[in-house]
Amino acid sequence: MNQEDLSVRKDKPKKQVVIVAMTGHMLLDFSGPADVFNCANTIIERSGGSGGYNVLVVSPTATKQVTTSAGIEINCMYSVMEVRGHIDTLLIAGSNDVQNLDDPNYQEFYSWLSAADQQTRRVGSVCAGAFALAKAGLLNGKRATTHWDRGGQLQKNYPLVQVDSNPFYTKDGKIYTSGGVSSGIDLALALVEEDYGREIAMQVARRLVFYLNRPGFQVQFGNLLPVQDHQNIAEKMRPWMIEHLHEPLDIVRLADHINMSPRNFTRVFHKQTGTPPAKYVEKLRVEAARKYLEDTDSTLEEIAEKCGLGGLVSMRRTFLRHLMVTPSDYRRAFRTSLADVIT
Incomplete structure (x- = not known):
């Protein structure tokens, strides 16, 4: 393995990765991608290179408190609106109840998010985080995925989005979306590979005991036949x-x-x-x-x-x-x- 293959340079600064932990999500929605980026840091350092990631997990509201579906409360150091400087990668991890996206506590966040693609290199989502991107207008005309059980609802709520619930993750321009929960790990590994090459990403996957590319041609294994009305x-x-x-x-x-x-x-x-x-x-x-x-x-x-x-x-x-x-x-x-x- 040579230095060129690792795509690591001595003069590379750390890339700012901001993960927005939304209320009501699973811990893995944000902890999975965060672990991927932090693990990449360790492997890059051991390879003798520089660069890597500065990872921030932030809240979408000024309270800086996030409650997970497991009942665990996360106290973030910052809200996303407080982040200063260029954001290389912005990930919306999970989402608050997609039925209540009009909660006034989130209006400042959605206003901030609608302009986020102007100040970031790439923007992505994990699981139901696609609903937040769609609400902010970032998925209009874009191909996107989400958890297979939420795909129909995403398409119904946001008809301008080209929803495909099969892939583990998708890329359309600078917008990246991923499917259910663990698919956030798939997406994060793909982003590491995009930044630092396949060898670094492969080492991260091995360290996490995870596939770099899961078998099944990246298809989510959701129900082929959604439940219909009982009168159907x-x-x-x-x-x-x-x-x-x-x-x-x-x-x-x-x-x-x-x-x-x-x-x-x-x-x-x-x-x-x-x-x-x-x-x-x-x-x-x-x-x-x-x-x-x-x-x-x-x-x-x-x-x-x-x-x-x-x-x-x-x-x-x-x-x-x-x-x-x-x-x-x-x-x-x-x-x-x-x-x-x-x-």
């Missing part, structure tokens, strides 16, 4: 469909089950769910297969048959299309936590 035609039929996944479920059979014509059934189903019936059934099969992979020792062949996914080749192709991971790799990643360590 799909929710009414869902229990029956689950019982018959191992059987053919074409449009005619689905329509017959609910005493509708195939044409009218297709129109109503698509209107209520936003998904064609055939695509819904395919996603339901994948969801069922995921549970078998997570909770049972059934063979892949048995699971493919039980869920109506055809043979191994067909199930593999379907998993790659929806989850960007093979059934075997999914089982290794998500099977019952202690299944491979209990003796």
